[in-house]
Amino acid sequence: xxxxxxxxxxxxxxxxxxxxxxxxxxxxxxxxxxxxxxxxxxxxxxxxxxxxxxxxxxxxxxxxxxxxxxxxxxxxxxxxxxxxxxxxxxxxxxxxxxxxxxxxxxxxxxxxxxxxxxxxxxxxxxxxxxxxxxxxxxxxxxxxxxxxxxxxxxxxxxxxxxxxxxxxxxxxxxxxxxxxxxxxxxxxxxxxxxxxxxxxxxxxxxxxxxxxxxxxxxxxxxxxxxxxxxxxxxxxxxxxxxxxxxxxxxxxxxx
Amino acid sequence: xxxxxxxxxxxxxxxxxxxxxxxxxxxxxxxxxxxxxxxxxxxxxxxxxxxxxxxxxxxxxxxxxxxxxxxxxxxxxxxxxxxxxxxxxxxxxxxxxxxxxxxxxxxxxxxxxxxxxxxxxxxxxxxxxxxxxxxxxxxxxxxxxxxxxxxxxxxxxxxxxxxxxxxxxxxxxxxxxxxxxxxxxxxxxxxxxxxxxxxxxxxxxxxxxxxxxxxxxxxxxxxxxxxxxxxxxxxxxxxxxxxxxxxxxxxxxxx
Numbered sequence: 001x002x003x004x005x006x007x008x009x010x011x012x013x014x015x016x017x018x019x020x021x022x023x024x025x026x027x028x029x030x031x032x033x034x035x036x037x038x039x040x041x042x043x044x045x046x047x048x049x050x051x052x053x054x055x056x057x058x059x060x061x062x063x064x065x066x067x068x069x070x071x072x073x074x075x076x077x078x079x080x081x082x083x084x085x086x087x088x089x090x091x092x093x094x095x096x097x098x099x100x101x102x103x104x105x106x107x108x109x110x111x112x113x114x115x116x117x118x119x120x121x122x123x124x125x126x127x128x129x130x131x132x133x134x135x136x137x138x139x140x141x142x143x144x145x146x147x148x149x150x151x152x153x154x155x156x157x158x159x160x161x162x163x164x165x166x167x168x169x170x171x172x173x174x175x176x177x178x179x180x181x182x183x184x185x186x187x188x189x190x191x192x193x194x195x196x197x198x199x200x201x202x203x204x205x206x207x208x209x210x211x212x213x214x215x216x217x218x219x220x221x222x223x224x225x226x227x228x229x230x231x232x233x234x235x236x237x238x239x240x241x242x243x244x245x246x247x248x249x250x251x252x253x254x255x
Numbered sequence: 256x257x258x259x260x261x262x263x264x265x266x267x268x269x270x271x272x273x274x275x276x277x278x279x280x281x282x283x284x285x286x287x288x289x290x291x292x293x294x295x296x297x298x299x300x301x302x303x304x305x306x307x308x309x310x311x312x313x314x315x316x317x318x319x320x321x322x323x324x325x326x327x328x329x330x331x332x333x334x335x336x337x338x339x340x341x342x343x344x345x346x347x348x349x350x351x352x353x354x355x356x357x358x359x360x361x362x363x364x365x366x367x368x369x370x371x372x373x374x375x376x377x378x379x380x381x382x383x384x385x386x387x388x389x390x391x392x393x394x395x396x397x398x399x400x401x402x403x404x405x406x407x408x409x410x411x412x413x414x415x416x417x418x419x420x421x422x423x424x425x426x427x428x429x430x431x432x433x434x435x436x437x438x439x440x441x442x443x444x445x446x447x448x449x450x451x452x453x454x455x456x457x458x459x460x461x462x463x464x465x466x467x468x469x470x471x472x473x474x475x476x477x478x479x480x481x482x483x484x485x486x487x488x489x490x491x492x493x494x495x496x497x498x499x500x501x502x503x504x505x506x507x508x509x510x
Contacts, residue, residue, distance in 0.1 A: 021286045031276050034286060038293020042439065184297065186505055240506040244499050250441055251495040 013041060013049065016083065016202055023082025027113040030105035033079045036162055043183040044200050046243045051207060054238035055199040061230035062159070062179045062195050063095075063211035064223040069157035069177065072097035073127075077104075080161035080181075080201055081114045085121035087205035092123065094212045097159065100151035101128035104144055104164065127151035139170035152176075161201060163189040181205075185239040196232055198239045268296060268304065271338065271457055278337025282368040285360035288334045291417055298438040299455050301498045306462060309493040310454040316485035317414070317434045317450050318350075318466035319478040324412035324432065327352035328382075332359075335416035335436075335456055336369045340376035342460035347378065349467045352414065355406035356383035359399055359419065382406035394425035407431075416456060418444040436460075440494040451487055453494045 020037045023029035066072050074097045092099050101114045115126045127148035135153035137145045144167050147153050158171055159179040165188025171178050172192055180193035190196045197204050275292045278284035321327050329352045347354050356369045370381045382403035390408035392400045399422050402408045413426055414434040420443025426433050435448035445451045452459050
């Protein structure tokens with residue numbers, strides 16, 4: 001499975017897929033995470049497998065929101081840890097956001113396996129595992145309500161990877177600013193987040209790191225202006241238009 | 256994971272998902288099959304999770320093609336065996352098509368596990384496993400080139416589930432009529448097959464069984480007319496239009 005010829009028409013997509021499968025073999029990715037990855041692949045295909053102009057605007061707004069917030073936290077699940085461990089740690093370093101593992105399928109050792117992946121990638125502190133991980137967000141009905149007292153519980157901004165809609169809704173309800181990374185522009189998470197980056201994790205995380213670095217010395221006013229000018233519903237509409245145009249194009253010229 | 260409330264907005268999709276995960280626990284579904292299932296979920300969502308009008312036309316054409324062929328074979332992979340074992344066996348019975356297991360990831364015992372699932376569902380003969388499974392289709396570069404001498408090797412029509420494009424192309428090249436069931440209307444398989452049913456296996460297999468029963472007593476001329484009137488590129492175009500319209504609709508009213 002490791003030999004993917006470079007000239008394969010789907011080489012990059014296959015390489016990413018194998019990272020997810022390896023993640024599962026390490027107990028980092030859940031079975032449902034493999035299926036979620038497939039859904040992402042389909043939407044990415046429709047997006048043309050590139051970071052679109054609206055996604056770039058969302059990345060800029062996300063960077064501004066991270067820099068403006070007092071206590072940002074990056075929520076890490078199995079898929080994001082398997083795909084972009086280094087970039088997640090880097091984002092945490094440049095933005096000052098805490099890292100917290102938060103997952104739905106809590107099989108034995110899985111929280112620890114994800115923590116280990118982040119530590120291997122250079123993380124010095126990983127929340128969500130251990131004794132301070134006994135906070136609760138009652139608005140969330142699943143086990144994901146359990147959060148770290150030093151992390152998501154007291155965060156003002158949470159960046160969530162491939163996410164379930166219920167959790168995004170609950171985080172919004174209790175006043176958190178939610179930045180989502182989700183390839184499906186129609187998902188409840190995408191629709192409910194404050195800022196939705198409709199892009200592949202693998203492509204957008206390095207861009208987000210760069211954007212935070214670039215804006216790091218901007219004034220509060222400049223950052224606020226970026227956020228004020230940002231309209232998430234408009235951005236999602238632009239993404240849907242791109243997908244529609246692409247479908248039209250492909251259906252005309254064939255595959 | 257087995258408790259899915261009936262009022263969950265995604266209940267049916269979650270139930271199907273769990274069948275695939277159980278299939279993996281039985282060594283029937285490969286890890287890559289879980290990802291493929293996710294891709295299907297995304298496209299099914301875009302289709303509105305219903306059997307569309309163009310899919311119904313393709314089902315009718317597929318039934319006619321099966322009844323007209325001299326030696327039809329149903330190629331069975333892990334996902335299709337996990338999702339619709341009974342319907343596959345039923346289709347084999349009503350159409351006279353042979354059943355043959357053909358998979359990409361040949362982990363130990365997997366061919367046998369799929370055979371067992373089909374036998375539990377009532378299959379009396381399952382090809383692709385055992386001593387006659389030593390035929391070769393040199394046009395296929397992967398291990399899927401190994402086929403049954405009593406099955407795909409001598410078939411005139413092959414019905415393929417969720418499939419890779421290379422194999423579909425090779426089967427066409429050596430003159431087989433290929434009927435594909437694929438939720439992605441843009442996949443190479445969809446584009447290359449003679450008849451593409453863009454639908455969820457779970458929904459389309461019972462419909463295909465019924466259609467074969469209904470057309471069983473039709474004359475050869477009637478069946479030929481159905482096939483002559485069928486235009487796969489036109490049908491795929493109709494599916495793409497439906498997806499575009501649905502994207503427009505959803506983007507207008509929100510999720």
